[in-house]
Amino acid sequence: MEDFPTVDAIRRTLADKAASAVEITKAHLSRIAASDLNSFVTVCEDDALVAARHADSQIARHGQSQLVGVPIAHKDVFCTTGVKTTCASRMLEDFVAPYDATVVTRLADAGAVVVGKTNMDEFAMGSSSENSHFGPVSNPWDTACVPGGSSGGSAAAVAAGLVPAATGTDTGGSIRQPAAFCGISGLKPTYGRVSRHGMVAFASSLDQGGPMARTATDLRLLLRHMEGHDPLDSTSADIGPTGSKPLDSLAIGIPREYWRGLDDRIAAVIDGAGAALEGLGHRRIDVSLPHTAYATPAYYVIASAEASTNLARYDGVRYGHRASAPADLDDLYFRSRSEGFGAEVKRRILVGTYALSVGYYDAYYRKAQRLRRLIRQDFLDVFGDADLILTPATPTTAFRKGAHRADDESGDPTAMYQQDVYTVPASLAGVPAVSIPCGFIDGLPVGMQLVAPHFAEDRLLAVAEAFQRETDWHLRTPGGT
Amino acid sequence: MTQGDSTRTSSGTGAASEMIDKLMRLAALKLEADERRMLKDNLDRIVALIDAMQSADTDGVEPLDHPLDGVQPLRPDRVTEDVDRDRFQGLAPAARDGLYLVPRVVDAAATGASANPPIAAARTGKRA
Numbered sequence: 311m312e313d314f315p316t317v318d319a320i321r322r323t324l325a326d327k328a329a330s331a332v333e334i335t336k337a338h339l340s341r342i343a344a345s346d347l348n349s350f351v352t353v354c355e356d357d358a359l360v361a362a363r364h365a366d367s368q369i370a371r372h373g374q375s376q377l378v379g380v381p382i383a384h385k386d387v388f389c390t391t392g393v394k395t396t397c398a399s400r401m402l403e404d405f406v407a408p409y410d411a412t413v414v415t416r417l418a419d420a421g422a423v424v425v426g427k428t429n430m431d432e433f434a435m436g437s438s439s440e441n442s443h444f445g446p447v448s449n450p451w452d453t454a455c456v457p458g459g460s461s462g463g464s465a466a467a468v469a470a471g472l473v474p475a476a477t478g479t480d481t482g483g484s485i486r487q488p489a490a491f492c493g494i495s496g497l498k499p500t501y502g503r504v505s506r507h508g509m510v511a512f513a514s515s516l517d518q519g520g521p522m523a524r525t526a527t528d529l530r531l532l533l534r535h536m537e538g539h540d541p542l543d544s545t546s547a548d549i550g551p552t553g554s555k556p557l558d559s560l561a562i563g564i565p566r567e568y569w570r571g572l573d574d575r576i577a578a579v580i581d582g583a584g585a586a587l588e589g590l591g592h593r594r595i596d597v598s599l600p601h602t603a604y605a606t607p608a609y610y611v612i613a614s615a616e617a618s619t620n621l622a623r624y625d626g627v628r629y630g631h632r633a634s635a636p637a638d639l640d641d642l643y644f645r646s647r648s649e650g651f652g653a654e655v656k657r658r659i660l661v662g663t664y665a666l667s668v669g670y671y672d673a674y675y676r677k678a679q680r681l682r683r684l685i686r687q688d689f690l691d692v693f694g695d696a697d698l699i700l701t702p703a704t705p706t707t708a709f710r711k712g713a714h715r716a717d718d719e720s721g722d723p724t725a726m727y728q729q730d731v732y733t734v735p736a737s738l739a740g741v742p743a744v745s746i747p748c749g750f751i752d753g754l755p756v757g758m759q760l761v762a763p764h765f766a767e768d769r770l771l772a773v774a775e776a777f778q779r780e781t782d783w784h785l786r787t788p789g790g791t
Numbered sequence: 792m793t794q795g796d797s798t799r800t801s802s803g804t805g806a807a808s809e810m811i812d813k814l815m816r817l818a819a820l821k822l823e824a825d826e827r828r829m830l831k832d833n834l835d836r837i838v839a840l841i842d843a844m845q846s847a848d849t850d851g852v853e854p855l856d857h858p859l860d861g862v863q864p865l866r867p868d869r870v871t872e873d874v875d876r877d878r879f880q881g882l883a884p885a886a887r888d889g890l891y892l893v894p895r896v897v898d899a900a901a902t903g904a905s906a907n908p909p910i911a912a913a914r915t916g917k918r919a
């Protein structure tokens with residue numbers, strides 16, 4: 311078997327009986343064991359081999375279908391019974407969930423073999439996967455660099471061929487930015503397409519699970535078994551599955567605001583991707599998303615406010631870290647939380663508390679929500695003329711570890727927040743967006759972002775697949791594991 | 792840390808310091824002195840970032856709570872699951888006899904319960 315097989319290739323291998331699910335699973339477990347990227351928090355070797363043996367018996371009886379026998383990993387934010395769900399936090403260091411996330415159940419029902427849980431920024435707060443209680447993740451293209459975040463463990467694992475696909479979650483770019491930094495494909499679906507049940511909450515009006523894989527075809531294969539209405543998630547959309555439409559000639563919007571101040575070399579790569587899309591029969595049109603500059607501040611107010619509310623549940627009483635020998639109830643609450651959360655999580659809780667506190671609520675939280683409506687309207691207006699939007703996924707390629715840390719008084723956390731400048735607008739609008747590889751700068755991958763109207767993932771993935779049939783950026787593989 | 796005043800020059804005393812204390816109290820967080828100094832400076836920068844919103848004209852714009860402008864769907868008012876108290880309470884760092892254990896919250900002398908151990912139990916209902 312090749313070193314970096316796609317989901318699609320593994321399905322064919324299994325269907326042709328060229329290798330068994332056990333053999334494929336063992337090959338990936340060996341690669342994980344040999345890797346020093348720190349991309350996994352937990353490896354489930356025994357459970358994976360049991361699932362692989364079950365897959366082999368299914369294939370022997372019925373042939374290969376769905377994802378039967380395909381190894382995958384889950385970001386450690388998805389609840390799994392019998393396997394720890396840590397969110398890369400000391401707070402949940404030993405937490406084993408009493409139920410499976412809907413995404414976990416659906417992928418298991420489709421026959422996927424889960425080989426482990428991937429590392430991430432604590433509670434999905436970060437853009438570098440350095441904010442992990444279990445240590446930072448390395449980028450396989452250059453291990454001195456970060457893989458992006460917060461789904462950096464999933465991105466690095468896929469890029470290094472440790473798994474052909476993994477789940478991620480995206481609140482403000484946490485699938486798309488690490489996909490771009492690691493040279494893989496990552497889809498943030500429309501808000502509501504994928505159930506959030508059992509996905510540990512960060513910012514509930516923004517969080518969305520999605521697939522990460524080498525190719526857009528694999529994203530489609532994964533999404534098919536992740537999406538769909540879920541009565542256990544009241545924000546889950548009751549809408550049909552993502553289709554597979556033949557492509558017409560599309561109008562691709564190029565939002566001029568995204569090019570202001572953009573690094574010249576990134577701009578040249580994205581321009582080349584736009585030209586390649588024109589070569590596929592589409593046309594580029596100039597469009598405007600006038601409130602783009604307000605997206606990052608509005609996002610950090612809304613996401614932090616929701617985080618401060620969601621993380622109030624961690625009190626040292628019902629589950630999670632508990633301080634030893636508390637003097638009284640307040641001491642139990644204050645010390646459990648202070649010991650359990652890392653610096654970035656505390657920062658966001660305090661910012662959210664500030665934005666929601668008396669006297670500031672209207673000036674910050676409501677203001678951000680008003681801007682959110684304007685930002686969403688920008689997208690709706692553009693989609694009156696354009697079928698898709700093309701932007702850079704990130705302002706830079708992967709940066710070096712430590713470059714944007716804010717762990718001392720001279721540190722500036724907002725430098726890290728600016729990493730999300732091209733991804734947060736789609737998150738606020740709730741529209742789907744995919745990041746796919748489209749070039750390299752100094753040996754590091756560059757990602758382009760395609761954004762579609764609500765629930766138009768079929769169009770998004772069709773264009774991404776067509777692009778990948780004509781280019782080979784997504785087939786390049788790194789040396790580091 | 793007031794709107795339009797990011798207190799970048801403050802040394803952690805006075806009004807800004809009081810605000811940090813208030814936020815820590817509201818968020819139930821306790822920070823060591825060096826962590827507190829670092830966070831104060833971090834927060835000043837973050838507030839400066841989010842203050843950029845104030846230049847936008849949002850008069851008459853309705854706040855957006857949900858990206859699809861969705862409404863909360865209601866399911867039939869029917870019991871669909873039983874909560875397994877033992878299973879969920881098995882996650883608790885300290886539980887006994889169906890109760891979550893926390894430090895005493897009622898003064899022992901006032902209740903005449905001085906013989907009780909220094910841990911109070913919070914009873915939970917069968918249904919969360």
